[in-house]
Amino acid sequence: MTFRSPFAIPRQLLTGTTSLASRSAINGRLRCNQRGLATVVPPVTQDATGSKGPTAMVFMNMGGPSTTDEVEDFLSRLFADGDLIPLGRLQSYLGPLIARRRTSKIQKQYADIGGGSPIRKWSEYQCAEMCKLLDKMSPETAPHKPYVAFRYAAPLTETMYEQLFADGFGKGKGGRAVAFTQYPQYSCSTTGSSLNELWKWRNRLEGKRANGGSEPAGTIQWSVIDRWPSHSGLVEAFAQNIEAQLKTYPEEKRDEVVLLFSAHSLPMSVVNRGDPYPAEVAATVHAVMQRLKFKNPYRLCWQSQVGPSAWLGAQTSDTVQEYVKRGQTDLILVPIAFTSDHIETLYELDQEVIHEANNPGVKRAESLNGNPVFIQALADIAHDHLQKGELCSRQMTLRCQGCTSERCLGQKKFFAGQEQASMVI
Incomplete structure (x- = not known):
């Protein structure tokens, strides 16, 4: 298989490499407007209008190389992440080696989907x-300034943090920032890893809390939206995309189309440690099917199993092949753990799974991308978070049953805040 999931080490990755060219921080933060053109967002200062603003809204995700030249650096960072791919004491040696060996094959895959990932x-x-919607919905915390922090690709977490400083947050000026995970379902390997990275750079750039729990003066005040697997807006956006694809089948066959919800898999060692991801993905699937009134048969399957160890299954590719063999050729693949297109949808599902099925009845539901229902859902989630004034969810204060990571413990205590730190166990 190809590189496609934050959890998986695709077979190609175990034999190829990539390069994610490091990019220097720029003075003007670039954002894409509706036409996909870059526009410069002006700096925000702490004397801006709004009793509780301005507010930095930081989208966290794994990221992806925007060009084929960035693939090797992307893979090098990915294989250096022990939260995602634990390689033991040899991580610093094996990670770069695997990345170099995998680059050429992964570069070809990105070339096949247009020359890079559209995730940025x-x-x-x-x-x-x-943020435009939030400015209207929550004027007291406005202006809301958009940022993106990727774990393995530009813009990296440290680049985002330096941009916060340049825009008037922190460095003695204070200010509020919300880390908003773009993994709707929590996993220690994805959201947990991104928060570990954010916590690391926060401590390096702004200083650690004193033993008494006090903050250095004028630091950025962080809160976290750490999961949202069954939010009604997310569910509605998924359901509408499924309904749109169902309409492409003859009316008399629509109720017989099988919906295959697909999410990136996890090694069973991570699942057995108590990672909440499988349960939260299942919660999303159930909520979507409730919205669809359970009109269609459905299954949840998992992408990107690699290597000899046990992974969470059944695998998406195997499921499609098996159903087609049995004569069930009307199938809709639904990427249920992704908020936009990237290598796992555009290459793995579209160019591998669907291509190998070799049947016109096997299709994929559109990804969320620029769906206005989805973007409104993001604004609703953020607005609710800002109104409640919570630092994180109660779920985040509970570590996995088998977790022994001191880094995870420290990160959770930090984001939980002084009042809730004692609840982190």
């Missing part, structure tokens, strides 16, 4: 459009 374009667009 969509993330910047979604965040900017959400």
